[in-house]
Amino acid sequence: MAVRSIAPDAAFVLARLPLAQEPIAGPEPTVDVLVVLGVVGLAITLFLTERLPIDVTAILLIVVLVVLEPWTGVDPATGISGFANEATITVLAMLILSGGVSRTGVLQEVGRRMAEFAGSSVRKQVFATVAATAPVSGFLNNTPVVALLVPVVTDVANRGNTSPSKLLIPLSYASQIGGMLTLIGTSTNILASDVAGRLSGRYPELHRFSMFEFTQLGVLVTLAGGLYLVFVGHHLLPERVPPRADYLEEYAVGDYVADVAIVPGSPFVGEPVGEVTSRLGPEVDVVQVVRGGSREIAPRQGTTLREGDVLVVRTDRRAIRTLEDAEGVELVGRPAGDEELEPGSGSGERTITELVVSLDSRLVGDRLDPERFREEYGAAVLGMRSHGELVGRRIVGKRLTVGDTLLVQAPPATLDRLARGEDVIVAHEPARPEYRREKAPIAIAIVVGVVAVATLELYPILVSALAGVVAMVVAGVLEPNELYDAVEWDIIFLLAGVIPLGIALENSGAATYLARLVVSGAGGLPPIVVCWLFYIITGLITEVISNNASVVLLLPVAAAAAAGIGANPFAFVLAVTFAASTAFLGPVGYQTNLFVYGPGGYRFSDYFRIGAPLQVLLSVVTVGGIELFWGI
16 A cells, blocks of 8 residues: 655644754754764775775774764664664574575576576576576575576576676676565665664654565566566676686686696605795795696695606796796696696596685685695685786785685585685586585475565564574584574674664764755655655665665665655655665675676676666666555
8 A cells, every 4th residue: 555645734744753853953963963974974985995894894883983972872782782683683594594595506406497498598598597596586695696606607608608798797686686575685675674663763654674565666676677687788798708718818827827847856856845836936836736647736735746747837927937947847838728727538527717705705805825725725726807807917915805706726526615615606516516405395495484474473584584593403404513604794793883873873863964955955856756866876875885884874864854855754765775785886886796796707897887777777667666556
């Protein structure tokens, strides 16, 4: 039923709104407002510059808000309230449930089934990608969904002789629009529900969202976005990565890889591999040891060398020239392509692949040390792509960030192990992936049960989700020690940090002050236009700060602005919620965009080229749908 808030006159509107109840006597901001807006500015700056990791920024915000308690009103108990907030715990539980489902392999199976009919048709491949991703993302957190489907979609593209660049951005975008189908599709929805519930005391039209509160709008948005991706979007994407690409050529590492033989009388005979690195310099990393007809991939530092061994090394051009005159070794050639580095002979097992640094990876913030990487992960680093750009000359010491892509070589068993870990996303599926397939029906039944209990309002989503976590462990879908690995802790800390910031924004009157500015600036614009502007503003802000942070900052402002012009606050809240979960203009606005950045070989402009028309399309569809279903 449409809910409309129609004020008979402006005096009535101002009398019933917090705009007239807050301690803002006029257009001039109070000291409290200025202090809180200063903290908001600090938060936006830190999110934008990424000078600190996102979880550290969240902790800093808590500290600043509590230290400035006389102006922010955030005491220590309120400062840490985000950790015990219902939204935070619910998101944590849903991440664990998503992790349990992912360990059964059911998502990969869905992807493969939907892609079987696609063949070499790009349009069918995009349709399969959207159809497999969007519905699933409505019930599972879209971050692990994309992480699991990146290798599936890449292999689908290669089998159909299609560039992966045509499919990977649509994969990310489909997960975002699919996340708007239900309350639990994304952490942003859960947080927005919590904020709307907190604001309900001021605005009777607001309340916590039910499980399928906005599903009809989500279906409309998903259909519109899906049709755009299938019929228009892929035409706007260039083929950055050719199908079945030769990685040595794609990463331009041919000039940095060389074959070095251990000559008779060499001082390295009988010495471990680590001795070669220490004597020849830190720029030289041994990728393989070729002995007779066998190859040891990513050899350990303790591997003993023999006369006649050939070392495949990754280094820089200067060091390669140095190797020509080095004592005890002889430069004997360079690999011409991937096939010369593979162990060979029809095994069908891929050993060279890409690893994408994941959101919760221990590698984030570390400087790349190929030697240490090989010892810890069992993989030799051949090349690197950072922020979409190839790193050619010097990869040693490069600081790793989310979405960076490493070209590595490792034995199939090692790639299988890495695929099951949390630090990296393996861009191609291992030949023999190990999943708990027999647990798939149980995992699906648990998720369905969680949704059913919350939908029927037998218990809140928080209780049903936590019960689902217990059920996953009891049923053997998840091992107890895997619970912590399934959680993206930076998201949890982010929620804990921005929730008290939102409370300060509301209680200090800063949200109302900003709403007054919006209302005065909107002039005589129709409410539907103002609602659309909030959608656009939220979408732009989400491109530079976290989607969760943008919801916390803008929902109170949107609700107050809606009330100030006699519009429906619930309509404005929905517009902000949907806009915050659709970051299409660049790779950094949403974590799933980063996951496909490297494997797709994308540039920043590629996201804007396909994303800008989609953002405009969905802004019109979303706001129009809100007017149709609820009224503005």
